Amino acid sequence: MTRPITAGFDGTEESAAALGWAAREAVRRGLALRVVHAWRFQSIETLAEAGPDQQAEWAREAVEQAAREVRERHSGLEVSVDAAEGGAVDTLVAAAVDAETLVLGSRGHGAVVGFLLGSVGQQVIVEAERPVVLVRAGDQPSAEVAGHEIVVGQQGEPEDSEAVLRFAFETAAARGAAVRAVRAWTLPPLFAYSPSSLKLLDDAGGLEPYERKALASAVQPWRERFPEVPVVEHVEMGSAGQVLLSVARRAQLMVVGRRARRTAVGARIGSVAHGVLHHSECPVAVVPPAS
Structure with missing residues (x-):
């Protein structure tokens, strides 16, 4: 359909x-x-x-x-x-x-x-x-011009960001635009380290190389599916919302995942989507997880 x-x-x-x-x-x-x-x-x-x-x-x-x-x-x-x-x-x-x-x-x-x-x-x-x-x-339609990117936030494992990356690449392909895939990272608290996680970090050569490899792994299937779409992989230390907003000055569209939760006073969207929606100067797409 x-x-x-x-x-x-x-x-x-x-x-x-x-x-x-x-x-x-x-x-x-x-x-x-x-x-x-x-x-x-x-x-x-x-x-x-x-x-x-x-x-x-x-x-x-x-x-x-x-x-x-x-x-x-x-x-x-x-x-x-x-x-x-x-x-x-x-x-x-x-x-x-x-x-x-x-x-x-x-x-x-x-x-x-x-x-x-x-x-x-x-x-x-x-x-x-x-x-x-x-x-x-x-x-204004004038914001939808060549050179302006589709900015998409990537978090977690490749399967965690399947829906949001699909939306970003499909949108970029329809517009003849590039995708800027953004992965933000922060230093984990000391208690988050475990022998297995330390081994992964050692194998990757450190925290930032590990994050770069994680982003590349998530984006690679979409590079292959949309070879005509230029891709910039952006890894930066900081909060996800702040990093996304910092690179969105030339964005046609910002794409983020939805991590909704329910509280005693009603439903709430995730902190990244909430922050981006309140401060982005371009349209924002909020994509639910793949079903």
Whole structure:
């Protein structure tokens, strides 16, 4: 089954930017575009004379108008719309099931340039079965130019980063871009050393050579699968979030893995994804683990 690129749209500036990003990505990949809008019946006084049917018609007309504008900009792009009554999180998570990628607008940005991830965006990222891309208001197609890289964070063993590397290489191939694969490392606490780990480090020649070999091993299968994609392997000591942000100035897209966890006060995404989402100046893709 061919999956569409799906964009969540609510009429805001940031969702319009997300829709524009999704449309361009659909064109590049030769996929259809689906525009999804969630709405709820409003019984407030100013809408007292408009029943559910009338409000449903208004919601659909708003998303249809956005779809018409996309069709005008991208002749030949197949665009479908879905205005569903229900909560935004449930609607978007359900839409992601059948999507190649779900694209959302960020809620805005604060004093530090970057994303301000609202509760809807966070919950969707935690629950979605497919990659979710967050796009800031004001995102411009001019950032998607030759020479600008797809930056992807790699952690753990090769199988741990299979999904995130696949997404990065597929995106780079569609755009004619390079991939910068980033692996950050820190000195482990003394109690983390064991005879077996010390032997691995000795065989590799030390901590940094060990990390370089680990990154090369994870990336190699994707180099072979996408020989046309230039690759830069970047290993640096530091926290993963800080290292990723430091190399993202010329990034078209930042790609990170999802490590969600549930707490007493709700679901939380991992610290790396959280930090990157709040401070990245480019769109960010959060990719769930391979199933």
